[in-house]
Amino acid sequence: MKSQSSTLLAEVRSFRQNHPDVRYVDLIALDIPGHFYGKRYPVEMLEKVAAGSPLKLPQNAVLLGAQGGLFKIGDYCFNDGDPDANRRLVPGTLKPVNWESQPLGQMLITSDGTQAPIEFEPREVLAKVLERLQHQGIHPVVAFELEFYLFDKQLENGLPQFARDPLSGDADDQPNLHIERLSRFSDVLDDMAQTAKDQGIDITVITAEIGPGQFEINFGHCDDGLRAADWAALFCRSTRGVALKQGYRASFMAKPYLQFPGSGMHVHVSLYDAAGNNLLAAHQQQPLRHAVAGCLELLPHCMPIFSPNHNAFRRLGGTVNAATRASWGFEDRDACVRIPESDPRNLRIEHRLASADANPYLVLAAILVGLEHGLETKREPIAPLNEDRNSGTDFPVEMLDAVRAMQQQPVLRDKLGAEFVDVYCENKRQDHLAFQQEIHAHEYRWFL
The missing domain is CATH 3.30.590.10 (Glutamine synthetase/guanido kinase, catalytic domain)
Incomplete structure (x- = not known):
């Protein structure tokens, strides 16, 4: 974990050095229908995450429907209190975004490899098979x-x-x-x-x-x-x-x-x-x-x-x-x-x-x-x-x-x-x- 944190931290610092005009980074993951969800982080906060600070998003964000709404699926969404779940940064995916009007970065996040992966997260499903x-x-x-x-x-x-x-x-x-x-x-x-x-x-x-x-x-x-x-x-x-x-x-x-x-x-x-x-x-x-x-x-x-x-x-x-x-x-x-x-x-x-x-x-x-x-x-x-x-x-x-x-x-x-x-x-x-x-x-x- 320490080795991964140091690698991620070096990646974030190198990105900041090469792209000093980027103030925010979109942290994104794919939900079940194949749409990206996530959060836009100030780049200085991203350094803290890379260094080991927790990164949490609602677990049920993975369950969004094609139009972004939530469905009652078992005890998820409406009977579970909408808990947060840990995510981690995917090394090597921090890149600049050049199609927005303002300088921006993006980076993939995932629950696979965390202490409690989300069983129905698409990337985690593939990770288990591999x-x-x-x-x-x-x-x-x-x-x-x-x-x-x-x-x-x-x-x-x-x-x-x-x-x-x-x-x-x-x-x-x-x-x-x-x-x-x-x-x-x-x-x-x-x-x-x-x-x-x-x-x-x-x-x-x-x-x-x-x-x-x-x-x-x-x-x-x-x-x-x-x-x-x-x-x-x-x-x-x-x-x-x-x-x-x-x-x-x-x-x-x-x-x-x-x-x-x-x-x-x-x-x-x-x-x-x-x-x-x-x-x-x-x-x-x-x-x-x-x-x-x-x-x-x-x-x-x-x-x-x-x-x-x-x-x-x-x-x-x-x-x-x-x-x-x-x-x-x-x-x-x-x-x-x-x-x-x-x-x-x-x-x-x-x-x-x-x-x-x-x-x-x-x-x-x-x-x-x-x-x-x-x-x-x-x-x-x-x-x-x-x-x-x-x-x-x-x-x-x-x-x-x-x-x-x-x-x-x-x-x-x-x-x-x-x-x-x-x-x-x-x-x-x-x-x-x-x-x-x-x-x-x-x-x-x-x-x-």
């Missing part, structure tokens, strides 16, 4: 890919408008993969990329996607699963901020346009032993097949994680590479679990089902649990799509069905934690019911 795998001699290497849309900054009657081409001033309403779109939107994309790098995020490839104003950013492969998920979470925050600064609106919403492709979160995962050998490639790739089988078995029960809201379910079975059943295949983007072509050293799965607005900590935790389950049970997977285009198993396509499938799944309750599963499922159920409380204009038009 710790268990490490004890088994399994070391994941992870890379996220995130798709998002750029819109015009101004909404029209609450609806998104196509982003304007900076050169012509016309709406970017032609869906295509043309690389010229990267050039036309280079100012905002370059700013997003540089800002991400300033946050310590290893971004690599930028792609113009098929949807109008849609782009994809790839991250480097990382041998620290928590850091990889941190990068995905922080990128969403910085990208939205940069877009507003540049006169746009950026969103990771799963399906903003019914007629155009949705935005996904693709996760590449490979598994290594302590000597650096790829575990999936051993014995003629038999462990790969077992891992795929485990992923596909648990996938239908993880749908509230992969599709965390009503809109995310709209993305499934839509246009372009959006799976309708739990499936796998070699070099097949129609599959939920794709095996990219690679040499044995880099053999990996690409999990393609999650929506871009899913919680990256929970998505990675669910994928790793699927891989772990498969390696333990050693079952053969169903036929890949390369052999049978009709191969696949059904998964729930509505939230309440998905919640029921998740809540009673024994493997998930054991490996993600029964308390987390119960809290998460009730949060999703209540969010969905709250969403249904508003009568849509279509209902009046159809039934009045």
Whole structure:
């Protein structure tokens, strides 16, 4: 603890020296729906926290719904006195924020690694899974890919408008993969990329996607699963901020346009032993097949994680590479679990089902649990799509069905934690019911 305090203190002091104009630092963490919550600290108080002073926030902040409200979940929120819970600073995450009007810093905080971690905090859920795998001699290497849309900054009657081409001033309403779109939107994309790098995020490839104003950013492969998920979470925050600064609106919403492709979160995962050998490639790739089988078995029960809201379910079975059943295949983007072509050293799965607005900590935790389950049970997977285009198993396509499938799944309750599963499922159920409380204009038009 003393060593960590000295490291954190050196990090804060170095930040203050390099950024003397920064007076405040946002201390932030991701809640269950994938939104950041936290507090804005004077930078001099941050030094005290780094030196060992307590850092406490309400425990139930993790339980906020998609719109920020609290739901009654067991004894939480309304029968527990809304207690504080200890958090800690995440080393290496104190960075400047360049999209605000005033100089600012930000730093991740978490409850994992504290004396009493919050069992349902997303980062803690992932931390437990990674710790268990490490004890088994399994070391994941992870890379996220995130798709998002750029819109015009101004909404029209609450609806998104196509982003304007900076050169012509016309709406970017032609869906295509043309690389010229990267050039036309280079100012905002370059700013997003540089800002991400300033946050310590290893971004690599930028792609113009098929949807109008849609782009994809790839991250480097990382041998620290928590850091990889941190990068995905922080990128969403910085990208939205940069877009507003540049006169746009950026969103990771799963399906903003019914007629155009949705935005996904693709996760590449490979598994290594302590000597650096790829575990999936051993014995003629038999462990790969077992891992795929485990992923596909648990996938239908993880749908509230992969599709965390009503809109995310709209993305499934839509246009372009959006799976309708739990499936796998070699070099097949129609599959939920794709095996990219690679040499044995880099053999990996690409999990393609999650929506871009899913919680990256929970998505990675669910994928790793699927891989772990498969390696333990050693079952053969169903036929890949390369052999049978009709191969696949059904998964729930509505939230309440998905919640029921998740809540009673024994493997998930054991490996993600029964308390987390119960809290998460009730949060999703209540969010969905709250969403249904508003009568849509279509209902009046159809039934009045």
